[in-house]
Amino acid sequence: xxTHALSSVNTNYFSESKxxxxxxxxxxxxxxxxxxxxxxxxxxxxxxxxxxxxxxSGFWLGGNSRLIVTNAHVAAPSQISRMYAEDVHGRxxxxxLVYSNPLIDLAYLQPEEDETIQQPQSFFTFSTHPQRNxxxxxxxxxxxxxxxxARWTYQ
Amino acid sequence: xxxxxIVLQDGRISDICAISTSNYPRKVMTVxxxxxxxxSGSMVVDYEGNIIGVNHAGSDIANYVIxxxxxxxxxxxxxxxxxxxKKDIGLTFGHIREGEAKKFYNYxxxxxxxxxxxxxxxxxxxxxxxxxxxxxxxxxxxEQIFEPGDIITHVENVAVGQDLFKYYHRLNTHDGxxxxxxxxxxxxxxxxxxPLFDLNEASCHExxxxxKAIFARANPIISLLFSIESHAYLLFLW
Numbered sequence: 001x002x003t004h005a006l007s008s009v010n011t012n013y014f015s016e017s018k019x020x021x022x023x024x025x026x027x028x029x030x031x032x033x034x035x036x037x038x039x040x041x042x043x044x045x046x047x048x049x050x051x052x053x054x055x056x057s058g059f060w061l062g063g064n065s066r067l068i069v070t071n072a073h074v075a076a077p078s079q080i081s082r083m084y085a086e087d088v089h090g091r092x093x094x095x096x097l098v099y100s101n102p103l104i105d106l107a108y109l110q111p112e113e114d115e116t117i118q119q120p121q122s123f124f125t126f127s128t129h130p131q132r133n134x135x136x137x138x139x140x141x142x143x144x145x146x147x148x149x150a151r152w153t154y155q
Numbered sequence: 156x157x158x159x160x161i162v163l164q165d166g167r168i169s170d171i172c173a174i175s176t177s178n179y180p181r182k183v184m185t186v187x188x189x190x191x192x193x194x195s196g197s198m199v200v201d202y203e204g205n206i207i208g209v210n211h212a213g214s215d216i217a218n219y220v221i222x223x224x225x226x227x228x229x230x231x232x233x234x235x236x237x238x239x240x241k242k243d244i245g246l247t248f249g250h251i252r253e254g255e256a257k258k259f260y261n262y263x264x265x266x267x268x269x270x271x272x273x274x275x276x277x278x279x280x281x282x283x284x285x286x287x288x289x290x291x292x293x294x295x296x297x298e299q300i301f302e303p304g305d306i307i308t309h310v311e312n313v314a315v316g317q318d319l320f321k322y323y324h325r326l327n328t329h330d331g332x333x334x335x336x337x338x339x340x341x342x343x344x345x346x347x348x349x350p351l352f353d354l355n356e357a358s359c360h361e362x363x364x365x366x367k368a369i370f371a372r373a374n375p376i377i378s379l380l381f382s383i384e385s386h387a388y389l390l391f392l393w
Contacts, residue, residue: 025163025355027204028163028200028204029161029163031204032163032198032200033161035198036161036197036198038193038340039196042336053237054193055193056193056195056196057193057194057195057196057197057210058196059158059196059197059198065230065234066390067233067238069197069198069209069226070195070196070209071195071210071211073195074195074196075196080293089162099233099238100230100240101241101392102179102228103179103238103241103354104182104225104229105181105211105217105221106209106221106222106225106226108229108233114327115286122273124200124204124205124206125204125205125206126205126206126207126223126226126227127201127203127205127206127207127223128207128222128223128227129209130168130171130184130201130207130208130222130335131168131171132168132169132170132171133167133168133169133319134167134201134202135165135166135167135201135202136165136166136167136168136186136199136200136201136202136207137164137165137166137198137199137200137201137202138163138164138165138166138186138188138194138197138198138210138218138220139161139163139164139165139191139195139198139199139200140161140194140195140197140198141161141162141193141194141197141265142162142164142190142192142193142194142197142317147300
C-alpha cells in the first residue's frame with residue numbers, strides 16, 4: 001500500500017488501530033469531522049443579477065497546506081459570485097478559488113485573506129493503490145441529517 | 156452544519172480503473188455507494204484511514220470517485236507555486252478488452268510490444284483492458300494522426316495499459332512541444348510524433364466584453380466539456 005503524507009506534521013488520531021492494521025470506524029469518522037466542510041456556492045445566473053445557490057462537500061487537506069479540496073463542477077462554474085465553507089461547528093467563512101481543473105473535476109480553495117478560521121493540524125495520508133472489492137467510506141455533507149452514519153448510528 | 160451534516164457511507168470498490176463517460180472521459184474508480192445530493196467533493200477513505208479519492212458523480216447504486224493520484228499530482232505543482240500543466244493532444248478514450256481488440260481491431264499483442272501483464276500486476280483487479288480512441292477532437296493535433304478505434308499502448312515508450320492517469324501523467328511531465336505515441340491500427344504497430352498543447356495557455360480565445368457579460372470562443376476540449384459545438388461562443392457572466 002503506497003501512502004503519501006502532505007506534510008511532516010504528525011498526529012496520533014489513529015491510536016485505535018485494530019490488530020490487522022485497519023482502523024476503528026469511529027476513529028475515522030472522528031478525524032473526518034475536523035476536515036469535512038460544506039461548500040455553499042452562490043451563482044449569478046443572468047446579467048440582470050438573478051442568483052441560484054447550491055451545496056456540496058469539500059475537505060481541508062490539513063497540515064500546513066491551508067487548501068480545501070472539492071470538485072471543479074462545484075467550485076468553478078463560470079458565473080460564480082460568492083462561495084463559503086462551513087465546518088462541523090457551524091463556523092462559516094468565505095473561500096476563494098485557487099485552481100480548478102475541469103478535465104479531472106478537481107478544484108482547490110482557500111479562505112479569503114481576511115478570514116481567521118483555523119484549519120486542522122491533523123492530515124490524512126493518500127493511497128494511490130486501492131484494491132478492487134475493498135471496503136471504503138465516503139464522508140461528506142450529503143443528504144441532510146447531522147452526524148450520522150448511513151448504516152449505523154454514531155452518537 | 157446548516158441543514159445538512161456529515162454523513163459517512165460505506166461501500167466497496169468495484170472498479171479501480173474505469174473511465175467515466177460524462178462529457179470529457181476521466182479515469183475514475185467505481186464505488187458501490189448511494190451518493191445523495193451534496194456529496195460531490197466528499198473524501199473517500201479506505202479502512203486504514205487513507206484518502207483514496209474524491210467523489211465526482213454518482214447514482215443510487217454507484218459513485219464515480221476521482222483517484223487520489225490526481226490530487227497528489229496537482230499538489231506537487233501547487234506547493235511549488237506553479238499551475239499544474241494540462242497537456243493534451245485532443246483524443247478521448249474508452250476501454251476495450253484485449254479479447255475484443257484482437258477480434259474486432261486485429262490487435263496483435265503477440266508481437267511482444269505490449270506488457271499488459273506487467274501493468275495488471277501493478278493494478279490487481281484492473282482487468283485486461285486497453286485504451287481505445289473514441290473521438291479525435293476537431294482542430295486538435297491528434298485529429299491529423301489518429302482515428303477512432305486506434306489502440307494507444309505507449310507514450311514515450313512507456314506502457315500506459317488501460318490507465319488514463321498514466322497517459323496524462325506522461326503527457327504532463329514531458330518536456331518539449333511534441334511527444335511520441337505508439338498505437339495499433341488494423342494490426343499494425345505505429346509510432347508517431349504528435350504536437351502537444353497546454354490547455355492552461357489556450358482555454359478560450361477571441362474574448363469580447365459586453366457589459367457584465369464576456370463572450371469567448373471555445374477550443375475543442377472546452378467544447379467537449381460543455382457539450383457544445385467546437386468553436387462555439389461561451390457566455391460568462393460576472
